Amino acid sequence: MLFHLPRRGNTGLVSHEIYRRPRSWIKLLWVVGTTFAGLYLLLVYLLPLTGLVSLPVVPLKGLVEVIICFFPVITGLLLTTKKVRVQNPLISVEDSTLLIQLDDHVIGTCCLDVVSVSGSVYLDENGKPRYNESMLLAMRAGMDKSVTMAFEAGIANGEPFLHIFITATGHSSKQIQEILRREATRTEAILLSSLDNVELKLLEGDFLLDVALTHMDEVRIESQSLVVKEETKSLGVITLQGLPRTFPTQDASQIGTFISTALRQGYTTSMTCVFSAAKPGKEKRTLESQWRSIQAKERRKEESLQDHSTKKNLVTRYEEIQDRAGWFDATVYFKVRASIERHIEADLDGVSGLVHSIWGGSDSIKLNPLRLSKRTVFRILTRRHLKRQRMHIVRLSSFINTPIRQLPVITPKESPVFPVPPKEFVDNELVIGETVFGGRRLSNVGLKIDWLREHAAILGATGTGKTTLVKHLMSQLSVKTDVPWWIFDVKGSEYLDLIGHGEPEILVLRPGLDSSFVFNLIDPKLANDENYAHSTFVILRELLNERGDSSELSPAMEKLLRDSVMKVVESLDQGNSVQSLVSVVAKLASNDRTGSMTRDALLNRLEILTREPLGSILGGESDTVRFSDLLNKRVILDLSHVARVGGMDSVRLLYNLIAKRIFDNAMKRGVIEGLHHVVVLEEASNLVPESYTRHSAADVTTGESMVMLQRANGQGVVVISTRPNISSNILANTSTKIVFRLPYDSLVGGRFLSLNEDQEQYLRTLKCGRALMSIPHTETFEIATQRFPESLVQKKTIITAESEAGPIIEDPVIEEELVTNPEVSAPVEVTEAQTLVFNRIDRLGSHVIALLASEGWATEGEIRNLLAVLDSKVVDDDISEAIRNLVSLGTVEREALALVDGGFVFTLPGKSMNAVRRVIVEYLSGKLGLEYSPSTTSENSDWPDIVLEDRAVIVIPEHLRA
Structure with missing residues (x-):
């Protein structure tokens, strides 16, 4: 871009017109004075020397010459001053x-x-x-x-x-x-x-x-x-x-x-x-002159010890500057x-x-x-x-050199060497970044479209670049193919930038906010299907058990739930909603004391399905969502409202029920070549965690079935998680593995990518936007992603209803129309400010996770004090939202304990019971007058926590069972 001088009136510069006349007069006087001085020098001094003219007589010669000499100097200074005053550097x-x-x-x-x-x-x-x-x-x-x-x-x-x-x-x-x-x-x-x-x-x-x-x-x-x-x-x-x-x-x-x-x-x-x-310059000649001077003294035998020392320095200096x-x-x-x-x-x-x-x-x-x-x-x-x-x-060079000792920020850490795969393996259709070698970006790296059939796993800590990479991937898929896809977005604002990049019609579904998003508990097309009824029962059983020990189903409750689901499937014409399931449970339960207790306990556990937001979403009204139509479109499923109102348990239930519909439709395709549909599972550690497998070793969840069984049906899955604690069945069955920085789970990530010790340590310190990647036929290598461009285009949420009119498809709406069109509901509009809020809350959450990783546990007051110290501008509402998001997403566990201030203990996943144990031991030690040391509380629950003379105390925290 050329540098154009702005107009004077807009820059505050003084116009040259104001000074043009004074400067012209001064310049004219300077020219006249300089010319006259030259003529005076020529006529009075130079020509008389040649004898061509006689020496002229000048009255008051000294005064005249002073005036002639100073006049050009003074006018020149005035001219320069005027010029500098006019100039104002831009x-x-x-x-x-x-x-x-x-x-x-x-x-x-x-x-x-x-x-x-x-x-x-x-x-x-x-x-x-x-x-x-x-x-x-x-x-x-x-x-x-x-x-x-x-x-x-x-x-x-x-x-x-x-x-x-x-x-x-x-x-x-x-x-x-x-x-x-x-x-x-x-x-x-x-x-x-x-x-x-x-x-x-x-x-x-x-x-x-x-x-x-x-x-x-x-x-x-x-x-x-x-x-x-x-x-x-x-x-x-x-x-x-x-x-x-x-x-x-x-x-x-x-x-x-x-x-x-x-x-x-x-x-x-x-x-x-x-x-x-x-x-x-003259340095060499100066040194040679000093050398000859000393040699002359030596010939006269007048040299001194100082001269000998000077000679030595001269030789050293001369060797330095001879180049x-x-x-x-x-x-x-x-x-x-x-x-x-x-x-x-x-x-x-x-x-x-x-x-x-x-x-x-x-x-x-x-x-x-x-x-x-x-x-x-x-x-x-x-x-x-x-x-x-x-x-x-x-x-x-004494001023231009680089540090050797370790210094913060600028001293590099020794990085392991990762090979760069041949170009024919990475030069593919779906470009997601660039290969990296020695810290430098090299060539583009992409995925083959068919590789998505073999599924992909993307892991990394919050804010490392996972979502950016997936947005590049889905944008490329939208531009270069007509493959439909679904994105399960828990936060709700992560993927809106995809709108306007490569696809004119991206649907944004917001369950709970969009009143028209209602679907049946059972797919009407699979009525009287015993296998379908059994799989629905398995989903509900797994998810209810996953809510915690206090929500586990007894054998009697499992039988009652299975019979109720079978009954609903056999009689869909009498009701196909979660309320219908609750009614059937109440009818099938026996009237004796045991049957009543079983019924009440099961209904208590099913209460999450009937309260908001799931109660209205699974209402099963006459006009319900027809998934067969939506599966041919590109959809962003915004689950943020469900997570905010119902918590992560509600998100897991809704996710599995919707994923089951996708799974069933994929099965209807049969064995088929090519990629026909892609599902992106954001925050997969909360949707298909490893704990499912531990609770039910014989069965697999819907998400696991999609990954392990759906390759032949053309179904692709991309799982995304901040921690690698998602299902091992899923991780083992993904051909494309991309891992960003994992500061706390690098050992698991290292096994996932088959890294050595140095490479695994490097995984802990990867920069934002850098990742380690493994694709078919290559060793693990490093990649760098690029920023995804923001989109200025928004779309209306499109809901397809089961009605005689068929699919309802509305015209796309530009962002300006969203602001002025009163018919568009408020939840559809997403502004940049909302995205910034999510980023700020994520940063606060990262500080909380770091605190829990170092201390093991913390109270709410300790978390609030830490965040207030790190950021003086943070407000209580932001802290509360950060804690609520971490708990609802399962990134942090919260245990109720009256022994601490605030009544809650916060820990990383899997650490809550040990934290409760430490709190109880510390409390008992204080009451008994004993000195408490955290190191004495062993991770082994069978090891005595407190020893009193000949008695030992072991604290074993457990949840109360209903």
């Missing part, structure tokens, strides 16, 4: 370039953020530590004449950073951007080839501007103009002049020592070294920011002492304070030279 950021324009002069700056890098010290052939100078020579070799570079290292906001700035000057913004793009690419290639474990990021937009203004809080950009406070008492800048000491060691580099010491001392400071290519290609113009300065104004002097003294200790030595260096004028601020903003000096590469 500052803007275009993508990755910071542009400053002053009339027709343009300055552009870009910045490479060094995310991670290894040390730049190596041992030469003599075993002596040296800095990697070839990196600087390579930068100098191809550097454009208009380019300067700057290496900046320091501490900001308590964290170390490394930045590389590239600045170019010229007359065209397009040319400047092209030069910067070329230099940034070249610099990145040089760093990648010269150093190990390098990861760079080209900064853009506000990030670039924030980095350019590092430590300069008094400087801000307003309306494309630079605004500087008159007094900057808490910021100091010092420049370094002289020859620095170059002293690398095997254990530390000078930049690493500077950063680590500043970090320990609590300084907010940075070192900036601006450098550009230069020709060799003609290693010269640079350099500027080195340090910025120091004090948190309190009165501390700035002390911080400046501290940083000055630190600089002298690191770069001072036998060669003197001098630190000079620098006044922050507006001109200086502009040069610091664009990282250009301030007070340049000529410096050889040996000295310059």
Whole structure:
């Protein structure tokens, strides 16, 4: 994009018309004065010397000559002043370039953020530590004449950073951007080839501007103009002049020592070294002159010990600078920011002492304070030279090196090597990301459409990129095929971005909110089918048992439930709703005491089906949803209302009943080639958990049946979970496995992908958007995903009713129509703000999970205190919503216990009983006057928790059974 100077009236710039007349007169006077001075010099001095004319007589010659000489100087200064007053530099950021324009002069700056890098010290052939100078020579070799570079290292906001700035000057913004793009690419290639474990990021937009203004809080950009406070008492800048000491060691580099010491001392400071290519100066001749002087003394036998020492230093210096290609113009300065104004002097003294200790030595260096004028601020903003000096590469490398010691943020962790599969295995239709090798993105990676028949599992912690990858996958599937799909979305806002990407008609179904979403408990087309009745009974039995020990069905309750379901299937004409099932249970139960107790206990457990929201959804009215029509469409099933009102138990029940309809329709297709339908199970750990298998080893759930039995019917399944505790049957029967960061379950993820120990540890620290992937015929490899573009198009929820009119399909509605059309119900409209709320709540939930992982358990008060400390702006409603979401999704377990404040104990899944046990032991120990130590509470429930003389106490927490 070309840099266009905005209109004067819109920028606050003073029009040149105001100054055109005064400047024209001053320029005319300057031209006349300069011409007259030249003529006076020619007539009075030059021509008389040649003898062509005689020396003229000038009255008051001294005064006249002073006036003639000063007149052009004064008018020239006035002309320059007027020109500077007219100019007001315009500052803007275009993508990755910071542009400053002053009339027709343009300055552009870009910045490479060094995310991670290894040390730049190596041992030469003599075993002596040296800095990697070839990196600087390579930068100098191809550097454009208009380019300067700057290496900046320091501490900001308590964290170390490394930045590389590239600045170019010229007359065209397009040319400047092209030069910067070329230099940034070249610099990145040089760093990648010269150093190990390098990861760079080209900064853009506000990030670039924030980095350019590092430590300069008094400087801000307003309306494309630079605004500087008159007094900057808490910021100091010092420049370094002289020859620095170059002293690398095997254990530390000078930049690493500077950063680590500043970090320990609590300084907010940075070192900036601006450098550009230069020709060799007179240094070699100066050294040779000093050498000849000492040799002359030796011939006269007048040398001293100091002369011998000087000779040794001269030889060392000469060896350093004999290379003609290693010269640079350099500027080195340090910025120091004090948190309190009165501390700035002390911080400046501290940083000055630190600089002298690191770069001072036998060669003197001098630190000079620098006044922050507006001109200086502009040069610091664009990282250009301030007070340049000529410096050889040996000295310059003492400022441009990378840390060796471990530092937070920028020190890389040794990453295991993952192979990159051949292109023919990953260059497929459904592109979901890019392969990664050595931290660098390489080629696109995609899935074959037929691989979805063999199912896919996507695992990873919250916020690591699972949903983004699935959105790419489903978008590609929508664009490149006509395969219908269903997405079970528990949160409700995760997949709305798919609307408008590749598919004109995506249906959003919201059970509980859409009054027309009602379906029968039993599929009317399968009346009198004993197998169907048995499978429905199995679903209800499993889900009721899964609610907890207090909800388990006794053998008598199981028999009554099975007989009731059979009766409903045989008599659908008398009722096909959950209320019909409840009525049949009441009728079939015997009237004796045992039968009444069994009936009441079973009805108590079936109560979740009759209350909201499931009661209205399973109402079985005359106009019910016809799934056979919906299975030919692309559907987002929004279960957020069900989860919020009825909890995760209601979601599990509804999910299984709907999944059963999909399963039954897939079976009707029979054995068939190709992919015909895909189901995406979001939060699958709450829908098909491993615990189902433990409770019912003989049977499998509907979800497991879909994965294990439906390949031949063209049914694909994508399971997504934040933890790998989903059904082992599902994990074992997926051919495509993608695992994002798993900080707490990396061992399970490692077994899932067949990783070694180093690779499994790497799985714990994967960056957001990075994942490990396994596909047919390849070993596990690393991939990187890309951000999914947001959609501006929304659709109406489309419900197909069982009516004589057939399917009801409504026209798509643009987002603007949703705002103004009163006929569209409020739940259909989804705004960006809702998505942000989910993201904020997810971040709070991550803090809670980390607390429970480290402490084992916590009370609600402890959770609230932690979140309030981590984020002072968080409100109680946000905390309550975060806790409620974690509990409803099954990510966190909650146990009622009156012994703690608030009456509840929160733990990670599977840890609740042990937490209750610890609380009880701690309570008893306090009452008995014993010292309690958590380490004494063994994980083994048979080990004594408390020993009193010859008696032992064992605490075994259990739920009460009905």
